[in-house]
Amino acid sequence: MASFSSSSSSSFSLSTLSPYYHLIFTGLAFLVSAFIFFISSRSKSKRLNLPPGPPGWPVVGNLFQVALSGKPFFQYIRDLRPKYGPIFTLKMGTRTMIIVSSAELIHEALIEKGQVFANRPRENPTRTVFSCDKFTVNSALYGPVWRSLRRNMVQGMLSSTRLKEFRDVRSLAMDRLIDRLRAEAKSNDGLVWVLKNARFAVFCILVSMCFGVEMDDKDIERIDDMMKTVLITLDPRLDDFLPILSPFFSKQRKRVMEVRQEQIQTVLPFIEKRRSILKNPGSDMTAAPFAYLDTLFDLEVEGRKSSPNDAELVTLCSELLNGGTDTTATALEWGIARLIENPDIQSKLYAEIKSTVGDRKVDEKDIENMVYLNAVVKELLRRHPPTYLSLTHAVTQPATLGGYDVPTDANVEIFLPPISEDPNLWSEPEKFNPDRFASGKEEADITGLKGLKMVPFGVGRRICPGLGMATLHVNLMLARMVQEFEWSAHPSQRKIDFSEKLEFTVVMKNTLRAVIRPRT
Numbered sequence: 454m455a456s457f458s459s460s461s462s463s464s465f466s467l468s469t470l471s472p473y474y475h476l477i478f479t480g481l482a483f484l485v486s487a488f489i490f491f492i493s494s495r496s497k498s499k500r501l502n503l504p505p506g507p508p509g510w511p512v513v514g515n516l517f518q519v520a521l522s523g524k525p526f527f528q529y530i531r532d533l534r535p536k537y538g539p540i541f542t543l544k545m546g547t548r549t550m551i552i553v554s555s556a557e558l559i560h561e562a563l564i565e566k567g568q569v570f571a572n573r574p575r576e577n578p579t580r581t582v583f584s585c586d587k588f589t590v591n592s593a594l595y596g597p598v599w600r601s602l603r604r605n606m607v608q609g610m611l612s613s614t615r616l617k618e619f620r621d622v623r624s625l626a627m628d629r630l631i632d633r634l635r636a637e638a639k640s641n642d643g644l645v646w647v648l649k650n651a652r653f654a655v656f657c658i659l660v661s662m663c664f665g666v667e668m669d670d671k672d673i674e675r676i677d678d679m680m681k682t683v684l685i686t687l688d689p690r691l692d693d694f695l696p697i698l699s700p701f702f703s704k705q706r707k708r709v710m711e712v713r714q715e716q717i718q719t720v721l722p723f724i725e726k727r728r729s730i731l732k733n734p735g736s737d738m739t740a741a742p743f744a745y746l747d748t749l750f751d752l753e754v755e756g757r758k759s760s761p762n763d764a765e766l767v768t769l770c771s772e773l774l775n776g777g778t779d780t781t782a783t784a785l786e787w788g789i790a791r792l793i794e795n796p797d798i799q800s801k802l803y804a805e806i807k808s809t810v811g812d813r814k815v816d817e818k819d820i821e822n823m824v825y826l827n828a829v830v831k832e833l834l835r836r837h838p839p840t841y842l843s844l845t846h847a848v849t850q851p852a853t854l855g856g857y858d859v860p861t862d863a864n865v866e867i868f869l870p871p872i873s874e875d876p877n878l879w880s881e882p883e884k885f886n887p888d889r890f891a892s893g894k895e896e897a898d899i900t901g902l903k904g905l906k907m908v909p910f911g912v913g914r915r916i917c918p919g920l921g922m923a924t925l926h927v928n929l930m931l932a933r934m935v936q937e938f939e940w941s942a943h944p945s946q947r948k949i950d951f952s953e954k955l956e957f958t959v960v961m962k963n964t965l966r967a968v969i970r971p972r973t
């Protein structure tokens with residue numbers, strides 16, 4: 454998922470756990486906790502029929518096998534799948550992870566038993582700080598708080614009517630993106646970084662939608678840097694899985710509190726500015742008529758007496774910014790890489806743009822008329838879902854899945870790529886081929902309502918509420934970038950390297966730097 458300050462699996466990267474910690478703490482963990490923990494956890498899990506999984510070590514389970522494998526977590530579980538099948542268990546210290554990765558099982562969990570599997574697991578202490586104790590859409594337990602926050606985000610911000618109101622914001626951000634690319638290319642022999650520029654453009658849109666106050670590039674970059682620092686701080690630590698080791702992490706815990714303070718200090722002035730604009734209408738002629746914040750100031754949340762306080766407002770704004778930035782920019786990077794790899798697809802796309810809009814700029818209203826563009830974006834989300842693991846689910850009560858037990862304290866991880874790679878569902882699934890959709894030969898409902906064939910946004914009650922906005926952003930950016938420039942590979946690159954790495958989302962291992970040539 455998406456990279457949220459309060460999600461629990463999308464930025465999961467055990468490769469960040471240092472082997473040094475392992476050496477020190479494995480021994481300690483054995484000595485201090487073995488007796489109590491081992492006896493109690495064995496007797497508990499013996500009664501359960503958990504999915505199979507690789508044998509682990511006492512106390513720590515599979516934790517260090519994962520950490521020391523040298524592989525990103527998604528690669529580790531991809532490699533286990535042929536042996537253990539589409540549902541298996543990893544014991545990560547005190548946490549039980551159940552990894553689910555087939556269309557049938559995902560359907561069973563998130564659609565057939567959707568209400569039961571719509572919960573989120575307990576947070577680790579760092580996430581508790583940044584989510585204000587689960588006070589965000591993505592981290593809230595399935596219940597009244599989640600319902601209030603999600604309804605507000607969808608109706609107040611992400612509905613198609615609301616989205617239309619931000620058309621000018623997107624149009625400005627697109628012009629800004631094209632200008633930045635042009636300037637960067639000019640001073641670098643035609644070379645541009647794709648991810649960085651796409652990221653900045655999406656962030657500009659989301660910042661405007663969120664705060665509704667004017668900001669220069671410096672302000673935006675400052676908030677963006679802050680958000681990145683938060684995401685790094687949220688990387689899992691050893692004591693998240695073995696809480697008994699937490700006394701050894703006091704320095705890191707102190708750092709968490711410092712970063713949280715910095716986050717509040719960075720974001721709060723913009724919240725205060727908006728508050729003052731609303732109190733004094735007309736005082737700032739540059740202010741937007743509407744912003745996400747406006748829906749939050751007096752938000753009534755079921756089961757709570759007061760509206761969100763300042764720290765909670767910071768958290769809710771950060772959720773909107775984080776949820777939509779890296780995910781969307783990642784899709785763009787893979788998209789441009791695929792167009793460079795397939796010049797015929799790029800030409801076909803350009804031809805469609807030309808025939809649809811002629812010499813004027815692509816407008817978002819044109820998108821629904823561009824069948825091939827939509828097919829390219831859909832194929833992109835099928836072949837390269839920006840997050841390989843959806844946000845972590847949990848059950849509201851003991852349940853079964855595929856005939857196995859799922860206890861309430863288990864993290865249910867939905868691993869997405871095997872569905873869009875399944876040869877029983879797709880012809881030549883490894884091939885990037887927008888024509889499968891454009892020709893009408895293959896189809897897939899991205900919301901999962903008419904069957905599960907690709908699930909880049911998850912499915913069921915917790916499906917990504919930003920789905921509509923995200924696909925609009927990817928379509929619009931791709932169309933403008935191809936309309937303005939012809940994209941080709943860096944001269945030193947004979948072939949594009951499609952290796953992946955985990956960096957909040959799954960991005961290209963070798964960050965894409967491409968050559969652009971203005972079309973006119």
Ligand code: HEM
Nearest residue numbers: 454455590591776777780781843844910911915917919923
């Ligand atoms: C290409 C872009 C995006 C992708 C691939 C994506 C993907 C996802 C996925 C896989 C989930 C987890 C679903 C689950 O728990 O089963 C999710 C949840 C979520 N996404 Fe997105 N997302 C994208 C863009 C956005 C945008 C633009 C926003 C809002 C600005 C957003 C906000 C959220 C929120 C709030 C949740 C949590 C929903 C809940 O727990 O009820 N996402 N997203």
